[in-house]
Amino acid sequence: MAASVKIAVEMVKEKLIDEKTAVMRIDPKQVDQLLHKQIDPIAKNEAKLLSKGLPASPGAAVGEVVFTAQKAHDWNEEGKKVILVRAETSPEDIEGMHASQGILTSRGGMTSHAAVVARGMGKCCVAGAGDVRVDEEKGCFIVNGEKIREGDTITLDGSTGEIFKML
Numbered sequence: 001m002a003a004s005v006k007i008a009v010e011m012v013k014e015k016l017i018d019e020k021t022a023v024m025r026i027d028p029k030q031v032d033q034l035l036h037k038q039i040d041p042i043a044k045n046e047a048k049l050l051s052k053g054l055p056a057s058p059g060a061a062v063g064e065v066v067f068t069a070q071k072a073h074d075w076n077e078e079g080k081k082v083i084l085v086r087a088e089t090s091p092e093d094i095e096g097m098h099a100s101q102g103i104l105t106s107r108g109g110m111t112s113h114a115a116v117v118a119r120g121m122g123k124c125c126v127a128g129a130g131d132v133r134v135d136e137e138k139g140c141f142i143v144n145g146e147k148i149r150e151g152d153t154i155t156l157d158g159s160t161g162e163i164f165k166m167l
Contacts, residue, residue, distance in 0.1 A: 037061070037124070039157050039164075047155060047164040051143045053104070053129030055161040056115035061102025061124040062155045062166075065148055067136045069096025076100070083154055085141055087134045089114040097121065102156040104163060106132040106141075124158035132163070 008022035017025075037060040039047075063081040066072045069092065072084045076099035084100040086093065088107045097103055097117055102124035105114045109128050118125030133142045139150040148154060148165065155164040 038159070039155060043166065044157070044164070047166045050146060050148070050154070050163045050165055051129050051131040053106075053126040053132070053161045053163065054108075054110055054115070055157075055159055056108075056110055056112070056127035057103075057118035057123060057125035058159040059102070059122070059124035060155065060157050060159070061100075062153065063101040064151050064153055065141070066096070066100075067134065067139060067141075067150060069093040069099075071150075072096030073099045083156060085132075085134060086114070086136075088112065089117070097123065102126070102158065104129060104132065104154075104156055106130060106134050118158075124156050126156050126158055126161050126163055129161075129163060 005026055008025050011017045012019055012022045039060045061083060063083040065085050066075055066082045067085055072082050073095050075082050081101050083102050083104055084096050085104045088105050089097060090113060103114050103118050105127045106129050108114055112127050114125055115127045131143050140147050153166060155166055
């Protein structure tokens with residue numbers, strides 16, 4: 001996506017095409033992707049891929065895992081960056097979703113509550129990550145044999161649906 005923009009700019013600089021033609025060659029979806037936060041490709045290559053869900057809302061988010069909307073709100077008030085992790089979200093989670101850098105759900109799809117609300121807020125969201133088993137009572141989620149506890153830091157790529165643990 002960034003490559004097509006770069007090529008168009010270079011072609012204008014070299015006077016091969018005019019600005020209007022360059023703009024017409026760029027897919028608006030590509031521009032939208034460029035406006036969202038992205039994971040540094042080098043850091044992404046060095047991170048551990050935990051799982052993949054649906055790319056429900058583009059962008060990237062890094063934060064400490066929390067399992068309730070209230071905790072997301074409280075930790076955000078303390079200056080912490082958080083990722084709200086739920087089996088699925090409901091309207092009662094809105095305050096926590098707002099306070100979060102991103103949202104991860106184990107159930108749901110592209111039209112789920114989490115996905116639709118996150119897109120509306122411009123927040124990163126990975127939905128329907130079926131490998132993620134949320135245990136709110138124990139304050140953790142288990143994914144492919146790895147236990148991620150509340151307070152652990154994860155990274156979401158809402159453009160690809162990938163979930164990472166930085167090493």
